[in-house]
Amino acid sequence: MNNLTLYLLISAVLFSFGLVGVMMRRSLIAILVSIELMLNAASLNFMAFNKFLSPDTSIGQIYTLFIMGIAAAEAAIALSIFLALFRQLRSINIERARELRG
């Protein structure tokens, strides 16, 4: 638990989990959940590099803080768009959104 590789591996696994969710889940909210996982993986990466490699141990923390802020903003926008789509389709199943094609 005191080596970089371990944390990086955890973050890589989290990232892949998120990615699988994004591609697999039908529910928009579940996709958003998966995207949050991916963002967290990136944050974890920053924190790990921060602890073991970085010249200044504040930088990674600041990155993580801001990623949280961005994630909150993203969630707000995404959820509002999902709700708007829900009103239209009466569903938040992404596979129902298939009108645009060609």
Add this chain to the structure above:
Amino acid sequence: MNGGVLSQGLLPQLAFIVVVGITFCGAIIAVFHRNILYNVLGLALALCGVAGLYVFLGSLFIGLMQLLIYVGAICIAMVFAIMLSRPVHLPKPKRKVSKMATSIFAGLLILGVNVGVIYKTAWQPASERKLDWSVKTIGDFLLTRYVLVFEVISLVLLVAMLGAIIISRYNGRTS
């Protein structure tokens, strides 16, 4: 603040394993469970786990922030969205095996890439390291180097709020 207390001995190791376990369990529930409410709860679990990892990585502050912002705000927002759209009661079509297979394949591919990167790169610590974990330094940085970011993120949040209000505003004409 310093993670030093947790860095040696059997107990901390056990704690670490538990935290990692929580993270992965949460992630698995978040991604694979079919009930959307459980997904969000799984996410909350995973985020708590990550917050624990942050503590292991030496920053209690960020860990607390993670709990506050992510678990306290984002997850709750999602739960609200679920309540508004009531997807729990919607019919659940069967999963397509092909879709699962392709997405798991892509996930494994990216995992492979990442593992390759992790093991093939010669990670080198910076030659000079300032090990300063105080929150004050973070604050200093926020007001010097990252002051622009600090200002801009408020703009981002403003835009996000305004946008969320406008888009989700119920408009009688639609549908």
Add this chain to the structure above:
Amino acid sequence: MKTLLFLPEIYYTVMALILFLLSVQKVANRRRTFLVAFGLASLGVFVTLFAVKMHGYLFYNAYKVDLFSQVFKFMLALGLFFVVAVCDNLGDISEREHAEFYLFLVTCTIGMMMLVSAVELLTFYIALELSSYSLYILVPLRRGVGFDKEAGVKYILIGATASAFLLFGMSLLFGVAHTTYLPELFKLFPSLITQPAGAVGLMLVLAGLFFKQAVFPFHFWAPDVYQGASNQVTTYIATASKVAAIAIVIRFVGLASQNNELLVKVLMVLSVASMTFGNLVAIIQKDIKRLLAYSSIAHAGYVLIGILTMDTTGFASAMFYALAYLIMNFSCFMVIVKVSPDGRNVWVKDLAGLHKRSPLLAMTLMLGLFGLAGIPPTVGFTGKFLVFLAAMQKGYLALVIIGMINATISLYYYLIIIKAAYLLEPDTDEIPPLKVGFGLKMLNYGLIAAIVLLGIAPSQLFDIAKAAASVLY
């Protein structure tokens, strides 16, 4: 005065503030909102022009003001001005949201202006998200069509995934280089790129940026969003946002300018795939906006040819192409906006008889399309020519040939539109002439003159582009 360096951004922030105040007023007045936005946007062009020669660092070196960034800021201001100029009939956005509509356009512009100046990863990322989020909101703002929300959802899903990749790539870069400043990264890069984390990190970051530029295979949002968003928003995405994307791709590819062969190869493959895919699929499109979306994918491929040469000439040619693309694409979109006063999507066949309804608009459309197709003496030809020339000097002959063949293919579908505008007769007998007001007339003349004159006499502009590209780091 250091604050003066930040003038364009401050100006647009003030503009955003004014629009915000307008948006909280009780009674929405579409005319007044438009006039305020238009006046401020046109003034903004001059402000950015005034700021072109400035250079210096701001915010503890996180923000670099130089010729490169200022030229792009000018282009962005021009793009915003163009788009606001055709917003006098926002047919499909509800009236009480007009002020917000302009507000988001302006915040997006601010984000992109910061994007072209940011030389620190976090600053860069936040600016990128500011511009992206504004666009995510603008797309589903449309009212009355069934698919705007769907486009918005697809946009934000693909965008969020791409930005997660970008962030992950940034973390790898941070880990391997220990710095987040681009100029320092630039110095370290020759050794970094030999590390897998450096190369993969850069590639992941580029993936996020290619998403903005709609390069194959990160283009999937483009057709849907172009089709789903309202005409004005599409215009903005197709012009200003593309310009910013080109700028940041130049910035990041410039990091690796010490001839990394593998990266060049990857960029070549992406460029060829973009051109070929975009052009082939564009042929079968019926909706003009969708067609232009595919054409924009193809154009991203052409620009990439200039960028992947990784030298000053190539970057300068890509910058020239960006400006050319801004003007030509706007010409086409302006006509689309004007042809459909109620904001509906325009199909190719809806253009029938355009040359009788408004000869001027038809002329602008034709020149814009000829420019996109790269027919001399339009600015589009000159842009393509410069890009190909830069690639040729590096000896990328095959790439140039593929580009040429693609330009020929693209001619086919551009001609379909021109044929519709000039040669087809509308189904119905009555063809109401389009009213072209004085301002629009002037805009048209300006665009026509720019397309032709910049095509004939590009050398001064190209010199500026070269000067700008040489101060990249």
Add this chain to the structure above:
Amino acid sequence: MFTKDPILLACTVTVVLPFLSFLTIICYTRKWERVSCSISIGAILTSLLCAVYLFVATRHFTEPLQYRLPWVISGKTIIPFGFLVDHLSMLMLVIVAVIASLVQIYSLGYMAGDPGFSRYYACQSLFAWAMMTMTVAPSMIQFYIFWELVGLASYLLIGFYYEKWSASQAGKKAFVVTRIGDVGMFIGLVILLLYYGNLSIVDVNSAAVAKQIPVPLITISAILIFCGVIGKSAQFPLLTWLPDAMEGPTPVSALLHSATMVAAGVYMFARLFPFFAGSEQALQFALLIGTITMVLSSTMAMVARDIKQVWAYSTVSQLGYMVMALGAGGYFAGMFHLTTHAGFKALLFLCSGVFIHHYHTNDFFVMSRQGARNLKVPMVCMTIGALALSGVFPFSGFFSKESIMVALAHHPNKIWLAAGLFGEVLTAYYTFRLIFVMLFPKEIEDHGHHEEEHHEGESILYWLMGWPLIILASVTCVLGFFEKQFEHYLFADFILAHGMEHGAEAAQAGGHWLTITAIVLVLIGVAVAWLEYGRKGASQEGFLSRMPAIEKLFANRWYMDHFYRWALDMIIYSGFTNIFTRNDRRVIDGGIDGLCRGTEGSGRIASFLQSNMVQYNIFVMVAILGFVALSFLG
């Protein structure tokens, strides 16, 4: 700068005026037709004056004069723009200006009352500008740019009758096909630029003569550049677009398909002739292509019933002759034939235009029945043109064809000469087939009375169309006798510039037997035509009608379009039938349309990548990104 140098001034005026006229018409005077046409004609006449002045002023110049202005500087490469004034370019400039002026005057009558009158003149001006600027281009880049513009203007002119579906299709076909050739040309230029580093015409030519460019490089780039000629001058295998392009207004056909646009290909060949001559293979290739084109298109002309089609095929075959001449090393012969051909072919088209305008049909059998021979002026002029075309003494065509035969005779391989002579028979046959049919109709429907009325109303227009005919006809009658001066003019320049004596003197020594053979062959052709179409009680059915298979072969253009179509079917469609079930497969005749459909088909295939399922899209994105990143791991 201008005042000191009248030549530069004249060049600039010649080139810029038509462009200004185009801009003025398109921007301001669309509504006033009279103003538009006056502006356009005034501009082209002024250009003509300047061109003639230049022609005269520079006739004694021995060195080519170059004015160059750097246009773009990119890296080490400097791209100049400017003028190249030498004998060849001046000759071409005058030809273009003369034909364009006459056509524009003629169009006053032909296009009168057309709703797109102003647009027509705008396009004419655009075309004149592009063509003339191309003519005086000092570097291949400028040449290429305006070469493309010429194609663009021709697209607009051919597709002028946009109400007609076939017309707009034909315009598109012409544009796309010539662009296919242009891709080859551009690649050739790029290769040349890459390995030689300079695209100035004078430099390239002198370097080729001085053997500074390796021969394989010349061969490759020359053959690729020749692709441009194939496209633009409608050589085999891209020759099918030209007959289709006859859908445009007849004056346009006269302008584009006789004197200027299609001749641009041959002009480029001549322009770079010393360069081409640096490679034996390239010349052989050109010779082969020219011969095939000439024979094929002659046979097609033998069965056509549309008057414009006949002239179109004959244009293709005459262009084949020019390419043959140049390919055989007969620089002068090729250019001389280009000049004479410009005159008589424009004449033929303009005459046919009068008939078409009058009788509203393109079928000359029908025209003849309606009393075509009563239109005296055009009939006489057309006969003169036909005599010149088939190479009868003393008309201009005789002299130029003669010099081509001499050039071919000097080629070691006599098969080309045989082919050329065979072509003469065919030419004479199909030309006089048309003339005899027009002159001696089988039965005449009584339209005499009706004719008179018609004449009264349109007499001004008739004479507006008539005068250009008379001018061209007289030129055709006398031009041949200036062969010596002509030769001197071109060769003085050529020898001095390139130090090459490519059979200049040898051409003089051509045996009399050749002349006699040629004349006899022409007479045979005419006689056959007379037997079948001219003499009293002639069946007016060609000997080919007794061989229906061959007739069909010729009428269907040797099944070339069908072949393209078939090949495309085999290559593109057969494997993807299922995919195309959604595709409405209309019956398409043209091979090139097939090509377009083919591209469309691949567009459909490619669009399968663009699913409407967003997650599938993300999968494609991630998978590609993953593989790319894997490659970075090394």
